Amino acid sequence: xxxxxIVSNFKQLVPSxxxxxxxxxxxxxxxxxxxxxSVLQTPxxxxxxxxxxxxxxxxxxxxxxxxxxxxxxxxNAINAALQWTVINKQRNLINTSLYxxxxxxxxxxxxxxxxxxSISTADKISLLxxxxxxxxxxxxxxxxxxxxxxxxTESLLxxxxxxxxxxxxxxxxxxxxxxANKGTQTQMRSGGGWGSAKxxxxxQLAAFNFPESAQQTAEEALMLVEAAECPTGEHSLLLMPxxxxxxxxxxxxxxxxxxxxxxxxxxxxxxxxxxxxxxGNYQYGSPLLNVSSNAQxxxxxxxxxxxxxxxxxxxxxxIRNGVLEKALGGASxxxxxxxxxxxxxxxxxxxxPAMDRMANLNVEPGDKTFQELIANIEYGVLMDTNKSWxxxxxxxxxxxxxxxxxxxxxxxxxxxxxxxxYRGVSSTFWRNLSAVGDETTFEVWGTxxxxxxxxxxxxxxxxxxxxxxxxxxSVFGGA
Amino acid sequence: MSHPxxxxxxxxxxxxxxxxxxxEILLVNYEAEESDFCRFNQNKIRQAGHVIQQTLRIELxxxxxxxxxxxxxxxxxxxxxxxxxxxxxxxxxxxxHIPENPFIHFLTEPKDSCYEGENRLPELEEIIPSQMNYAxxxxxxxxxxxxxxxxxxxxxxxxxxxxxxYNFNFDWSIHHQQDxxxxxxxxxxxxxxxEFQKKIDSARETLPLLSxxxxxxxPGKYRVFLTATALxxxxxxxxxxxxxxxxxxxxxxxxLKMVKDNxxxxxxxxxxxxxxxxxxxxxTQQGFLTxxxxxxxxxxxxxxxxxxxxxxxxxxxxxxxxxxHPQSLWMKPGSLAQEDILQTLDTGLxxxxxxxxxxxxxxxxxxxxxxxxxxxxxxxxxxxxxxNVMRFDESIYQMLGGNLIDLTKENEQILDxxxxxxxxxxxxxxxxxxxxxxTFTL
Numbered sequence: 002x003x004x005x006x007i008v009s010n011f012k013q014l015v016p017s018x019x020x021x022x023x024x025x026x027x028x029x030x031x032x033x034x035x036x037x038x039s040v041l042q043t044p045x046x047x048x049x050x051x052x053x054x055x056x057x058x059x060x061x062x063x064x065x066x067x068x069x070x071x072x073x074x075x076x077n078a079i080n081a082a083l084q085w086t087v088i089n090k091q092r093n094l095i096n097t098s099l100y101x102x103x104x105x106x107x108x109x110x111x112x113x114x115x116x117x118x119s120i121s122t123a124d125k126i127s128l129l130x131x132x133x134x135x136x137x138x139x140x141x142x143x144x145x146x147x148x149x150x151x152x153x154t155e156s157l158l159x160x161x162x163x164x165x166x167x168x169x170x171x172x173x174x175x176x177x178x179x180x181a182n183k184g185t186q187t188q189m190r191s192g193g194g195w196g197s198a199k200x201x202x203x204x205q206l207a208a209f210n211f212p213e214s215a216q217q218t219a220e221e222a223l224m225l226v227e228a229a230e231c232p233t234g235e236h237s238l239l240l241m242p243x244x245x246x247x248x249x250x251x252x253x254x255x256x257x258x259x260x261x262x263x264x265x266x267x268x269x270x271x272x273x274x275x276x277x278x279x280x281g282n283y284q285y286g287s288p289l290l291n292v293s294s295n296a297q298x299x300x301x302x303x304x305x306x307x308x309x310x311x312x313x314x315x316x317x318x319x320i321r322n323g324v325l326e327k328a329l330g331g332a333s334x335x336x337x338x339x340x341x342x343x344x345x346x347x348x349x350x351x352x353x354p355a356m357d358r359m360a361n362l363n364v365e366p367g368d369k370t371f372q373e374l375i376a377n378i379e380y381g382v383l384m385d386t387n388k389s390w391x392x393x394x395x396x397x398x399x400x401x402x403x404x405x406x407x408x409x410x411x412x413x414x415x416x417x418x419x420x421x422x423y424r425g426v427s428s429t430f431w432r433n434l435s436a437v438g439d440e441t442t443f444e445v446w447g448t449x450x451x452x453x454x455x456x457x458x459x460x461x462x463x464x465x466x467x468x469x470x471x472x473x474x475s476v477f478g479g480a
Numbered sequence: 481m482s483h484p485x486x487x488x489x490x491x492x493x494x495x496x497x498x499x500x501x502x503x504e505i506l507l508v509n510y511e512a513e514e515s516d517f518c519r520f521n522q523n524k525i526r527q528a529g530h531v532i533q534q535t536l537r538i539e540l541x542x543x544x545x546x547x548x549x550x551x552x553x554x555x556x557x558x559x560x561x562x563x564x565x566x567x568x569x570x571x572x573x574x575x576x577h578i579p580e581n582p583f584i585h586f587l588t589e590p591k592d593s594c595y596e597g598e599n600r601l602p603e604l605e606e607i608i609p610s611q612m613n614y615a616x617x618x619x620x621x622x623x624x625x626x627x628x629x630x631x632x633x634x635x636x637x638x639x640x641x642x643x644x645x646y647n648f649n650f651d652w653s654i655h656h657q658q659d660x661x662x663x664x665x666x667x668x669x670x671x672x673x674x675e676f677q678k679k680i681d682s683a684r685e686t687l688p689l690l691s692x693x694x695x696x697x698x699p700g701k702y703r704v705f706l707t708a709t710a711l712x713x714x715x716x717x718x719x720x721x722x723x724x725x726x727x728x729x730x731x732x733x734x735x736l737k738m739v740k741d742n743x744x745x746x747x748x749x750x751x752x753x754x755x756x757x758x759x760x761x762x763x764t765q766q767g768f769l770t771x772x773x774x775x776x777x778x779x780x781x782x783x784x785x786x787x788x789x790x791x792x793x794x795x796x797x798x799x800x801x802x803x804x805h806p807q808s809l810w811m812k813p814g815s816l817a818q819e820d821i822l823q824t825l826d827t828g829l830x831x832x833x834x835x836x837x838x839x840x841x842x843x844x845x846x847x848x849x850x851x852x853x854x855x856x857x858x859x860x861x862x863x864x865x866x867x868n869v870m871r872f873d874e875s876i877y878q879m880l881g882g883n884l885i886d887l888t889k890e891n892e893q894i895l896d897x898x899x900x901x902x903x904x905x906x907x908x909x910x911x912x913x914x915x916x917x918x919t920f921t922l
Contacts, residue, residue, distance in 0.1 A: 040581065040582065041581060042581075043546050043581065044547040044548070044578060045547070045548050045550065046547075046549040046550070046567070046570060046571075047550040047551070048549075048550070049535075051533065051552060063530075064527065064529035065530045065531070066529065067532045067533075068533045068534055068535070068552035068553065068554060069553075069554045069556075070554055071556050073555075073556075074532070074555065077532070078530070078532070081529075082530065084530075084605075085516075085518075085528040085529055085604075087605075088525075088604060088605060089518075092525045092608075092612055093524060094521055094522060094524040094525060095526070121577070122574060122578070123577045123578075126577075126579065143730050180731070180732060182730075185736050185741055185843055186843055187732055187842070187843055189732070264521050264522065264619075264621060265521050265526055267653060267659075267661065268622040268623065268651065268663070269623070271659075271835075352531050352533050352901075354527050356527075388839075389838045389839050389840065389848075390838055391838040391848050391849055391871075393659075393835070393850040393852070393869045394850065395659055398850065398871050400838075400840070400848050400871060400873070400922070402838075402839070420840075420841055422840055424871070455517070455623035456515075456517045456519075456531075456623065456625060456899035458900070459901070478841075479840070479841030479843065479844060479846065480844055480846075
């Protein structure tokens, strides 16, 4: 796809009478390799490319998206959008005169130290085969898999105001898991970044302990299948960064999305217990809680220079010393609210429109080493790696489960426990934050699988956090 | 009238197959949709638009090796053919570097099929304003989605399958305040305005009950009625790994106790994958034709798994699905008449919708989730107040085992409104369920 010629053709085709237009062109490429039980699964090369058009005309606003990028396809897409502007101009929730327009040009490029192509496909497959050998440590391991994928996204956003934003992203998506079974007891343990990803090249694998932690992952699966159930009670809870990821995502990220607060998601992803008057005064968490929307960590998944409405991305504190300050609302949502927001209007691909999505949402580091976090717990449970998540549609009553648990007794780590779960209420849980790990406990995670919107969109988000301790949490196990 | 892309796909694949070298086999899957989406909030249009997407997946098989490429088509034959050639070259370069795959599995005796639904969709210029006018003064939130969905399969050994359908799915909720709302859906291939109006009328009749002061129930065990929609949320979770052959053979199914301990559900529970009663194509991405029906659970006992092409080869079974996740789930109804639901419930919770289900303990198939939308507290057979959202945590072996009192006499068909990447054609036909001692925890 030649972006330049498509833009040129589009400019010829779009009626000059249209009040405003923007055109977003995207090429999204994924190459994936999976080896399961030492057998290579069918390797896939996926490429998605298309155009997303937004038109404002006579008070109506609409989008159109097409994978047909010749003049006929672009003309049909323009006509379809124009037809929708006629239908909605009298019935519009958006004041089109306030709709955010691109007001600058710019570019962004992911920093890469070791390119995906620097290792041959055959060598990548050999690496995955070697990981499989490390995972199959005995016959109790009944399923195991290693994966390594690469994704690149090229995006060009141009508008009738002659501004242009070009961004190129590269991601590496690694991971492995081992499943142990004895009778009716099955436990899965994952590692190497399974379920997550990082922006950058193959140099990012080391931060996920890929492939080094494969055997440990299998050993932990064996431990879990033999372990006692997590105890039940109100205890201290130490969440490791890759469970903090989920906790931040579900009980801070989604409730702070401005489109949810404005009611757009009430039929699908849900509403929010947060409302507009709470900003500036609501005690969301203990004074130890500082939460940022942060586009300054290069390897975090949703680091970018501009969102899909052209707003410049930067680091912004949303919760400062426990007090709620800002919402996760892009420029178009801000036209419907007195609240200020951040650059987080994002679309998952060319075939969907932009809406409010959390991008990189992080908990800022505190001042406790990992040993200090443990040392101050008389009795509690350490929980690591999410495996179950459920929260109400206002993002308040939650229950989360993890793959791996360990008892903490008198300031020391003790035995492994299986099926560790905990439940609580967002609006009180964060106020029980009693200790925050320092930079040495801080890890960058994220997920490619945040679902929201009508029509539905699955998008990647980043979450970085230190390990954190919460007091008086209801924890429990299985059976 | 035949879909315009049917001949295009036939012509494109014929040209592509000519490019193949000796002993190369190519499987080609075509997916397309032309969709209109209109998103509502406060009974106004939040976002509206049109999406045309066409993709081709080509899978090259050579010398017991296999790799695939997936890309968009533009609909212009020379350009698309060039894309296909480029992808084929890429796959040929790749296939020499990869090991043999012992589980390659595709249909080797060609079986053609064709389904072309009739386009009876309404004109958007008429339908959207009429919907909004009828819902005037209501806080309606939701999504209208409509248009064509097309799937094609062809392989280089002569098979050709085609599926085109046209449907709409209007999924909405009408809100009283905050999270108190009535969830509704109207989906199908033929739009009947009066059907829609009946639903809106029904919502208007129910709204006053939502304005009653909500009841907060304490954690504990309650008698509940789950509507078909609420039961669907539970079965949707169960469908992730519950019925797939791979998850069974690797002991990861949440129904492990049914398989290994012969633990049974209530004898009233019979669940089938009814391929022919659903909306999905009857062919798989490897050209296999799906059977009419697969019995998953019969009279409370586990029966068969869903076997995709790879698992079937790996574990020596017959292919009976495209993916190992039910797409056309059907559950046998019971004897509870619709008009007797509240009287039989007597005192407890009428649960219209559940939400965000997940496992608390997968080995024991213990599921947690939330109530959502219009759930009511019922006293002596009368709905008296909406209930504030509650978290449940209950094993399938209790809720569909000893604690299941009855299922409704009538089934309800639920057409999946989801649209991740593309509009879903999945559906489920289910009864409602009356259950005793249902556990709420938070």
